[in-house]
Amino acid sequence: MQGLLRGLVYGGLIITVLMTATAWGMWLERKLAARMQSRIGPNVVGKFGLLQPVADLMKLLQKEEIYPIGADRLLFDLAPFLVTTFAIATAAVVPFSAEAVGADLDVGLLWVLALGGLMVIPVWMAGWASNNKFALIGGMRAVAQSISYGVPLVLTSLVAVVFTGTMSLSGIVKFQIEHGWLALWPPGPGVVAFVLFYMALLAESNRIPFDIPEAESELVAGITTEYTGMKFGLLYVGEYVHTMVGSAIAAVIFLGGWDGPFHIASGLHWMVIKTVALFASVYWVRWSLLRFRSDQLMRLCWLYLVPVSLGLVVFAALWRHFVLR
Amino acid sequence: MGYLLDSIRALGVTAKNIGRKPVTVQFPKVIRERQERYRTSFALLKDEQGEERCVGCLACERICPSQIIHMSSTKKESPVTGKKRGYLDDFTLDMTACIFCELCVQVCPFDAIVMLKVPHEPGYVREDLVLTMAKLYENAEKPLTWGNGTKLMEMQEPPKPAPAQAAAPVPAPAAAPVPAAVPVPAAAPAPAPVPVPASAAAAEPAKTEAP
Amino acid sequence: MAVIDESGQAYDHPLYTTLINVPGLSVAVASIDQLLTWGAKNALYIFPMATSCCGIEFMATAAARVDIDRIGSIVRATPRQADVMVIAGTITVKMAPKVKRLWDQMPEPKWAIAMGSCAISGDFYRDLYPTVPGIDTILPVDVYVPGCPPDPQALMHGMLRLQEKIAAKQAGTWRAPELRPETEKMHGPAVRRIDDPERDPAITAEQSRQAGLQSPDAPEGELDWRGAEPVPVQAALELEALLRERFGIEDFPADSAPIVPRDRHLELANTLKAMGYSLLIYVVASHWPKPEGDTFEVAYALRSPNAGAKLAQWRVVLQPGETIESLASVFAAADWQEREQYDLLGVHFANHPDLRRIMLPENWQGHPLRRDYAADTACRPWR
Structure with missing residues (x-):
């Protein structure tokens, strides 16, 4: 009973905090993008445009709901909610500090990767149910991309698992507090694994340079083409939540989670700082680089990322066997 | 590999830009000054005696490529000079179809119509964009552009070849009380460097000197 | 109750x-x-319906100098997520159904901004068969931004006016602007067609009297307005008569301008200028490759602003190796226009003050508008 209550409270808290953080994450992205282009960005609505996400929400709530002719209504309605739900559910096992963790699963990493893999389904649902060729192509591309980039994502996570010998996210962080951050400590391979994980993360959350599922110049708006009002809002927010949670997981696995540099003032704030920094860097990359073509995307994944991450797993196994025994 | 290096450079460029000052001019608060020869909207002018310059000669209505100028006029005794001249009854300029080519300004022999540097305000109906005579005379208070009929017609003239030739044809009616009223290029024989051959003699054109 | x-x-x-x-x-x-x-009103996502040059100004509005993101407006590529359709450019009859369809695909509440003369009224294409005479004939327009094209600040102003309208509408204080009596007159020029008999370009003496060009009781050419020289009305002096009498030209093709001998072309220009044709409208050359050599045709057009806005056009044919006398000594406007023809076609204008390339770089090979110009002609890139 107490566990259930705790779960409910923590769940409510994490949904609220995560959605709020994501809303202002969107504001942060717009401001950053503006500054990168020598613009100011939103600054009329509220001080520094801080109320812009609220205005967007208010507007989206008022918009008409449109179902395209021939749309599969059930899937069409379900997809945006599932996208957001899966993205938030991932956050349940993320340890934001030693105490602030929803469910400290023994196989937390597996839960994260499984839900990340499941994200393909609502995205494909949205693409299929819209009865729109652009949405369909966007959905197909998203599926192809997510499945391909799932492989290096899992393999680089496996590097961390092999090093630390645990699949619990808190366990991974505790190992790093003891031995040093995985991105830094085995010098070289750790950084490579982190970079590969980061690239796979970009691809999983459909961000430039891997955003061919919603390439505006080719596919109108990809899977979101037919969505209006708040359902579009949920799809849109779902992507941002996905990116946010992905950044948190990258921080946990490779950057030592709540551990401060040299163990200085460890705590929740370090986790927040790392997550926001990674989140911002995703948008820094987004507004700087160009989009890949489909074939370049696949070649990059299967010819470079997968072999390199396989090699990293082998290296990690050897290191674990001979150095850390 | 090239993509990777270029990507890093691109990331560097955007990172550098974050630290820079934005170039945005915040429109409603600060309005960017338009250039001296920027052309939007129109005004009708009055002369020093407070008389309307426009006499309703139809030159602008006829040259307008969009056919948006519409005027009517009657003849009256001028209270200032005592002579008979045309006075506008009505003048409408329909900004909904204007292309801002400035031809009406250029052909105006009396420098009556000129253009503004500040644009006409966006309207909620098409009628908001129609410049009536009253609005055109109100617009004379706003910042005007450089061009008027005299200046623009002078631009059509090629550069004067020699000062000795230039002083020759001056029509200059002595009775004119208004100083800048005689641009009328058609009236005066243009001070062209080449004398107009009256006969059909195939004269080899005189040499033109480039300054 | x-x-x-x-x-x-x-x-x-x-x-x-x-x-x-x-x-x-x-x-x-x-x-x-x-x-x-x-x-x-603070999160107006824009769907750009940019079909021509106004679209460039629209892009500039979203760029750094007049950042439209400041007021929370971003550009969405799909009509489903947009609130404002900005129609920027001429809408043709063929395009109109697509525009209407995209408009219908936008979810309510939605607004439209007509940007620029073409979208507002069809501009001077409004009487042509392929042009929609104003986008408000097919969808309700909320804000009209005048300009051709309007500059970015003007579009931003239009967006702010739209915000005012939305606020007023939702507060229930919005009243549609009433048609004012003077706007009746607007419909005169707006609907008047090219073939309207009132629009005869040849001004007659009677019309000039009515228009106040000349006093009805004064004899022809009397000093009239403010003591200024009246504009000489030369309705009778047509180009054709002049060419027949003074230049001995008999061939007047129905579908093109008369051909004037090369050596008397400057004389004609001077004569016409003295007659009041004081605006140079265009200088256009065309290239006719022939086995014995390249022939060029150079066409000129002059316009007389005061004597009824008459147009005078003529052609000069250049045999291989011939040059044409420049009109830059008569009309300043001829200077750059002749340079353009030299640049793109390689026509040589004698006695031109400054005959250099005007658009292409100095080291460009050949003249691109010649008919025998190979599209893949190599040229060093320049930066």
Whole structure:
């Protein structure tokens, strides 16, 4: 009973905090993008445009709901909610500090990767149910991309698992507090694994340079083409939540989670700082680089990322066997 | 590999830009000054005696490529000079179809119509964009552009070849009380460097000197 | 008991009449309404319907100098997520159904901004068969931004006017602007067609009298307005008569301009200028490759602004190796236009003050508008 209550409270808290953080994450992205282009960005609505996400929400709530002719209504309605739900559910096992963790699963990493893999389904649902060729192509591309980039994502996570010998996210962080951050400590391979994980993360959350599922110049708006009002809002927010949670997981696995540099003032704030920094860097990359073509995307994944991450797993196994025994 | 290096450079460029000052001019608060020869909207002018310059000669209505100028006029005794001249009854300029080519300004022999540097305000109906005579005379208070009929017609003239030739044809009616009223290029024989051959003699054109 | 609002509409649903009497509820509803209005006007996503040059200014509006993102407007590529359609450019009859369809695909509430003369009224294409005479003939336009094209600040101003309108509409204080009496006159020029008999370009003496060009009782050419020289009305002096009498030209093709001998072309220009043809409209050359050599045709057009806006056009044919006398000594406007023809076609104008390339770089090979110009002609790139 107490566990259930705790779960409910923590769940409510994490949904609220995560959605709020994501809303202002969107504001942060717009401001950053503006500054990168020598613009100011939103600054009329509220001080520094801080109320812009609220205005967007208010507007989206008022918009008409449109179902395209021939749309599969059930899937069409379900997809945006599932996208957001899966993205938030991932956050349940993320340890934001030693105490602030929803469910400290023994196989937390597996839960994260499984839900990340499941994200393909609502995205494909949205693409299929819209009865729109652009949405369909966007959905197909998203599926192809997510499945391909799932492989290096899992393999680089496996590097961390092999090093630390645990699949619990808190366990991974505790190992790093003891031995040093995985991105830094085995010098070289750790950084490579982190970079590969980061690239796979970009691809999983459909961000430039891997955003061919919603390439505006080719596919109108990809899977979101037919969505209006708040359902579009949920799809849109779902992507941002996905990116946010992905950044948190990258921080946990490779950057030592709540551990401060040299163990200085460890705590929740370090986790927040790392997550926001990674989140911002995703948008820094987004507004700087160009989009890949489909074939370049696949070649990059299967010819470079997968072999390199396989090699990293082998290296990690050897290191674990001979150095850390 | 090239993509990777270029990507890093691109990331560097955007990172550098974050630290820079934005170039945005915040429109409603600060309005960017338009250039001296920027052309939007129109005004009708009055002369020093407070008389309307426009006499309703139809030159602008006829040259307008969009056919948006519409005027009517009657003849009256001028209270200032005592002579008979045309006075506008009505003048409408329909900004909904204007292309801002400035031809009406250029052909105006009396420098009556000129253009503004500040644009006409966006309207909620098409009628908001129609410049009536009253609005055109109100617009004379706003910042005007450089061009008027005299200046623009002078631009059509090629550069004067020699000062000795230039002083020759001056029509200059002595009775004119208004100083800048005689641009009328058609009236005066243009001070062209080449004398107009009256006969059909195939004269080899005189040499033109480039300054 | 029915409740009647300001606009005279009666609400007598029992739920409504009950709720309206709950204390505090109307205040809460009003503040929620204000919040929604505030949201609706501060997050206007734009769907760009940019078909021509106004689209460039639209892009500039979204760029750094006049950042439209400041007021919370971003550009969405799909109509489903947009609130404002900005129609920037001429809409043709073929395009109109697509525009209407995209407009219908936008979810309510939605607004439209007509940007630039073409979108507002069809501009001077409005009488042509392929042009929609104003986008408001197929969809309701909320804000008209005049300009050809309007500059970015003007479009931003239009967006701000739209925000005012949305606020007024949701507050219930919006009243459609009334048609003012003087706007009746607008319909004269706006609907007048090219073939209107009133639009005869050849001004007659009688018309000139009516228009006040000449005093009805004064003899021809009398000093009239303010003592200034009246504009000489030369309605009778047509180009054709001049060419027949003075230049001995007999061939006047129905579908093109008469051909003037090369050596008398400058003389003709001077004569016409003295007659009041004081505006140079264009200089255009064309290239005719022939086995014995390249022939060029150079066409000129002059316009007389004061004597009835008449147009004078003529052609000069250049045999291989010939040059044409430049008109830069008569019309300053000829200078650059002749340079352009030299640049693109390689026509040589004798006695031109400054015959250099004007558009292409100095090291460009050949003249691109010649008919024998190979499209893949190599040229060193320049930066």
